[in-house]
Amino acid sequence: xxxxxxxxxxxxxxxxxxxxxxxxxxxxxxxxxxxxxxxxxxxxxxxxxxxxxxxxxxxxxxxxxxxxxxxxxxxxxxxxxxxxxxxxxxxxxxxxxxxxxxx
Numbered sequence: 001x002x003x004x005x006x007x008x009x010x011x012x013x014x015x016x017x018x019x020x021x022x023x024x025x026x027x028x029x030x031x032x033x034x035x036x037x038x039x040x041x042x043x044x045x046x047x048x049x050x051x052x053x054x055x056x057x058x059x060x061x062x063x064x065x066x067x068x069x070x071x072x073x074x075x076x077x078x079x080x081x082x083x084x085x086x087x088x089x090x091x092x093x094x095x096x097x098x099x100x101x102x103x
Contacts, residue, residue, distance in 0.1 A: 004023035004024060004025060005023065005024045006021050006022070006023060006024070007021070007022065007023075007024050007027060008020070008021050009021075009022065009027065009030065009031070011030075011031070011034045012034075012038070013034060013037055013038045013041065014038060014041050014042065014045070014053060014056070016053075020034075036064075037060060037064070040060040040063060040064060041056050041057060041060045044056050044059050044060055044063070
């Protein structure tokens with residue numbers, strides 16, 4: 001299978017132009033990400049509390065990361081998995097003990 005074809009896109013974020021390369025099949029997702037980032041950065045700028053493109057970008061990155069982490073499903077409870085493993089180990093120990101009696 002040939003490698004995915006790379007394309008270059010010209011995008012604008014906060015009025016600044018960027019040329020970005022991506023696999024052709026990821027074009028729509030990248031454009032959606034650019035649009036989302038641009039919107040979030042403009043929202044932060046429009047509050048008037050954060051000045052400077054770099055600071056706005058960092059605040060947008062923090063906000064987006066926070067939203068992403070909050071939306072992820074919670075990690076499974078390790079104690080439940082640990083209990084199941086201990087239960088399986090006890091079953092294996094019992095089966096092996098019976099095996100020892102055969103020889």
